[in-house]
Amino acid sequence: MKPSIGIIGLGYVGLPLALALAEKHTVLGYDTNKERVASLQKGVDNTKEIPTEEIQAVSIHFFDQPQALKHCSIYIVTVPTPLKEDNLPDFSYLESASTIIAQLLKIGDIVVYESTVYPGATEEICLPLLEVSSLKVDIDFSLGYSPERINVGDPHNTFKTIPKIVSASNKDALETLYTLYQSVLSAEVYKAPSIKVAEAAKVIENVQRDVNIALVNELAMMFKSFKIDIHEVLNAASTKWNFLNFRPGLVGGHCIGIDPYYLAHKSISMGYKPEILFSARKINEEIPNFVLKDLIQKLSFHKIKTSKAKVLFLGITFKENTSDIRNSKALSLALGLKKTCKNILIYDPYFKGEDLNIEFEFTSNLPEEQKFDVLVLAVAHSLFSKIKPLTLLSKVGFVYDIKAVFEPHEKIYRL
Template sequence: MVEKICVVGLGYVGLPLACLLATKYKVIGYDKNKQRIKELKKGIDSTKEVLPETLKNSNLEFTNNEKKISECDFIIVAVPTPVDKVKNPDFSYLRDASRIVGRNLKKGAIVVYESTVYPGATEEICVPILEKESGLKWKRDFLVGYSPERVNPGDKEHTIEKIVKVVAGDTEYSLERIAEVYGSVISAGIYKAPSIKVAEAAKVIENTQRDINIALMNELAIIFDKMGIDTREVLKAAYTKWNFLRFEPGLVGGHCIPVDPYYLAYKSMEIGHVPELILAGRNINESIPSYIAYKTLKLMIKAEKTIANAKVLVMGITFKENVPDIRNSKSYDLVKELKELGLKVFVYDPIAYQEEVKKEYGIELIRDIEEYAPYDCVIVSVKHNEFIKFSKEVFKKIIKAPYLFIDVSKIINVSNKIKSCFEEFKQDKDFIYWAL
């Protein structure tokens, strides 16, 4: 029977998991970020994944004191695994977390990793660190498991407990204990993978598959755009077949879909195979911000707008809708491309944190879309619900005629469910409307 659990890393993955586990167990939430711990103790979650009342009513013990880890016999590591500047795996957070856990590892404890890695990384990278730091012997004094996170930030429907949890252990005993712990809080059920490597591989291909499918949609969007065909109308027609997969073109940012394929590609090349399709998909998706920027420039020239000192408003800087996360933002890449083309770019995002955007990207967010109006063009790059409230009259007021509107985020599709002005743009002869 597990007596106490510690979740190491209280971000988008770790915090919701810790809160869920705290409904059944004594749980310590550890994060080395002192400010993060202070906020959580006050009931504030800057990721907006957990409600204040949930935090305040939880039995969770928040701490940045790593010694508290030694009280626990079940430890879950949920830290980021990004890529570096040349797109190679960056294991710095994982190594650091393993060192912290290792030097506070209780004999007999089970350590479960949730971070996305390539197949074999848990046993090749993490286990040796745990042994070195603890002085304990793997499979004799402590056990290791893997249970890949499947969190979708901002999604209030597919929450942790509603998603089947894949679990794996280094022994039959650890597998059963890990399945028992997760199974007690995951209502969707548990899938026991036959090995840690299988579970690692399953996780890394989930987002690789999505990346490749989105890349296909992006390439099709480019082809159809050159042919003068509306991509969305093509997709609507194709969706009528039962086995046509529902993917759409768009910006692929964040910390999962554009990152995980590089982990698999890295390991693939290490064993002597060049993953051509995986890398081709990555290259296509990485090129989309540049394509949109040049398309914007062409449309501005066609609309006879003066390019020198032209002003563009970009609405949205986070990596996806309705979340404040700006990691690996492709909207930023778009802003950068537009600036390199000589345009004056202003960014508005009511969801993102001003200070964080300034620190990460050097961008000063404007506080009101009318602040620097009129603009020569408006680009909606993220479909925040906040943007639905603006009327067509507002856009006519802030854009110089002819009204050039670029819909990168497919905001018009959102409008099918929420009444707004966006569905009118395609029919309004005063608007030049273009969508990816």
């Protein structure tokens, strides 16, 4: 008999996973967020990542009660792994999901975690909560870990086209999971030798990205004082085959800016305080402040009174082509700017200010006819590359193009 699959957590990761698996398997989705479940039942993804036609194209049921998943034999957990205020891992979602599954667990089931954690967390934190059921791993049920690697807002690298890592507590479960994921992926499924290896592989992908971006961010800050454009330097250096073409910018969101703290926490608990990892975090966290100071200096250079400056702010989400605002450094920058510039108008085609508990003025169209003292481009949404800054420049004092989307011009500054 084919297994029924229960997906626990239907967010940015869980929903695309559930829909892809539902093309070939029986899938039930469960989320604690009743509003999210109600809108998914109507075929609406309120994160705007997945169109209604795609949700309605497969047979899938969404529930806000876990009991609905009691006949499933594979449970896949895709709940958040954020940070607490002190940058320590917050396992509360994984813990509550594991406790719920323990109440549903039966002999022969497989429980797979996809949330990003540090190596060891699945076996040390989640497994004991599953075993509260009195069932024992590798005797009664199996444990798996398969990190998600989707790149939100990227239509080319999707759940189906990104190679997937699978790992499990025993060989049979590993084979079952390999076959399950391979049945819906066009990309390769890679069998990791252990759950810890799979956990570590995922977390270091984001650590590596954080460190590389921190390096170019540091160079950007350095070169600013040398009066050299970092983007021009990177264009030149990238002509060498082995130069890694990372670009400077704001590092936010719930992966790159979060996951390194998970690894660091584990490392410190084992007696080693990571150096590069923390330096990278510090540099990337500093960038909104650095841009803010630079922007205010430019306002003063252009003899624009900060308190009176009219600012058009393009992009507020944590990265390009998504509506996701969580841990957005573009938002941190806008908030910092708002302390001195009261007159900020935000244009973001993906996020229109809904659910934002902060008083910002949003516009739903690019206000091409209005005059502004400064235009700040904070997020490189693809739509912004169609903006013609030279037309706008007659109505804008200067442009601060953090992501170097526009062609260089004397009135366009970059990070």
